[in-house]
Amino acid sequence: MAGHTRSNDAGSLSETTTPSRSALPRASTLAVWTLFVLGLGTLALSIRTGNAWAIEGIVRIDGLTALMWVVVTFFSGIVHSYSRRYMAGDARIEGFFARVLAFTLVVMTMAAADHVALFAATWLAMGLLMADLIGHERDWKQARVAAGVARRHFLASSGLLAAGIAVLGWTTGATSISGILGSLGEVPTTAALVAGGAIFLAAIVQSALFPFQTWLLSSMTAPTPASALMHAGFVNAGGVLLTRFAPLFADRTAAMSLIVAVGAVSALLGQALLLVQTDIKSELGASTLAQMGFMILQCGLGFFAAAITHLILHGFYKAYLFLSSGATVEQTTPGGHHHDATDPLGVGVGLLTALGGGVLFAVLTGKGTELNSGLVLTLVVVLTTLHATRDVLRRSTLPPTIRLVGTPLVVLTAIGTYAAMFNAISTLLSDVPATTAPTELTVVHYGVAAAFALAYVVTTLGWHRKSRRLYVALVNLSQPDPDTLLTTKEDYNDA
Structure with a gap:
């Protein structure tokens, strides 16, 4: 690079050397x-x-x-x-x-x-x-x-x-x-x-x-x-x-089913795009796509109060992740300790915790106890519980006994808190028209339930890593507008 004076196309930050004195x-x-x-x-x-x-x-x-x-x-x-x-x-x-x-x-x-x-x-x-x-x-x-x-x-x-x-x-x-x-x-x-x-x-x-x-x-x-x-x-x-x-x-059952389908596709796509990101802000962007898909899915199921609950919890979670992203970079090191995700005992604990989470949610909210779209909402809770339990079990550095006993207690407490918050917000929104309007089950609901279950199995077993074509497709789908990239390979080309 000697002998060259280059200016990165990203430009330099227009910062002063002293903090602003503005009130x-x-x-x-x-x-x-x-x-x-x-x-x-x-x-x-x-x-x-x-x-x-x-x-x-x-x-x-x-x-x-x-x-x-x-x-x-x-x-x-x-x-x-x-x-x-x-x-x-x-x-x-x-x-x-x-x-x-x-x-x-x-x-x-x-x-x-x-x-x-x-x-x-x-x-x-x-x-x-x-x-x-x-x-x-x-x-x-x-x-x-x-x-x-x-x-x-x-x-x-x-x-x-x-x-x-x-x-x-x-x-x-x-x-x-x-x-x-x-x-x-x-x-x-x-x-x-x-x-x-x-x-x-x-x-x-x-x-x-x-x-x-x-x-x-x-x-x-x-x-x-x-x-x-x-x-x-x-x-x-x-x-x-x-x-x-x-x-x-x-x-309108057809309209609600369409909303469910769009929300489900976005949720699944966001989760898939998350798997191929290499920087923290892009990971958080893909995660937001997935979470917004879940939010719209809940609207399509007729549980608008659940969507409001979701957006509040997602807001807390995502604000924390963005504002602490610098610390995350500093603290992340390669080769972190992870347990085997397919360990039979861990799988059993995860399944029992997920079923317990679904039952707890259904008992506390009454959703999933009738043959309507509430079943799909409860299934989402079950799969979320299963994923959370598996992730905690994989990453925890606690002794095995404490890990296997403590994890279900923590996860089920979180599900109970979510159900209580959902009930509270449903009550608060009682003067808002149609915030709880479950729909009858359609072929779309069954298809979405099957797609979510299949996606969980595929990611858990790592099948998505075996397809280079899938990886390339996901990378392409997650690309921003090319003119918004802050660096390109030409920025490092001295020729």
Whole structure:
């Protein structure tokens, strides 16, 4: 490399050598944590009174609104506090904090919006602000391209949402979401299908489900705090959107089955893509695709409250993983201790724990005790329990006896906690229409159940590692937009 002076195409960070003296980061952080406390108060009042408050036709504060306020402000507060140090020295720190605060306020407004124009406008603003955060480092060509990719997807999502709401508003004569949902009986079948299809597409674009995952996989140029906010909060908007418009879908078995199929394909694809990633942020991106697939799957099963529960838990989990990703790099070493995944005793413990988890979930929630889509939800819990138990048994360094006895107790406690949280959120959302609307079983449900079981067997036995063609296909599917890659082999070519 001697004799050459090269500039990496990724560009250099425009940072100052001393932290910013601006008061905006501190004021913004204080404002968000104040909003969090106010959100907790609103949630407590909602739980105590069970009533919704509204400015007729403009905003409506119900259980879902109060819950989303608490969740959004909490994650935003964590990101604000973390960013005070992480972004120190960044030349555009004021712009970063201004956008994160604006994003928080916009999402809070969207969660409360009842007027269709306000809802559509905040949905659009939410996407544009996130695109700006993805392209925060404007000196990077790759960041500008990534922001453009995201912006195009978010504009498409907003256009679809506006079109769907416009059709519903035109056919019902209502200008509020509550008015539209109260007049769905007046909507012709064709109009309902067109509107429902547009709203569903808006949801899956925003949540980066297949085949719209490219914008999410291309967003790695975003600062880590922005990525945490994106993966913990922004992508969950698809589940909130479908929950708001649940009555539009809940009574249509074919539509719900389609939602199940799309969610299942994305969940399975995300899990498969996760297997071939080589860096932490890409792994987390593939994981988010899988988790959003599970969330939309739960909507399709008719358990919208379960989807809200899922997005909250996923938000906590993903925010922690992104914000601690640097420590993960430092602490990860090759050749870590792993136990044999096919050990007969371990397999037996895993199976018994999974069955116990399924029974516990069914007893506590009542789901899976009838011949309807609740069976599929319970199966997902069983497979999740089986996977978690197997993973803990493989990685634990505890003595064998403690490992085999303690692991089931820990996993079953977690399932019990999840079931209790699901019940609590279901109760909180009792004033939100159709948040629990199980559907009859169809061939799609049986196919999804079989696909999930087969995928678990394939990955457990390692069959996926034996196909080079499958590996290449997964690698290709997980590629971001090529112009958003921060390094290419040409950057290291001295010729």
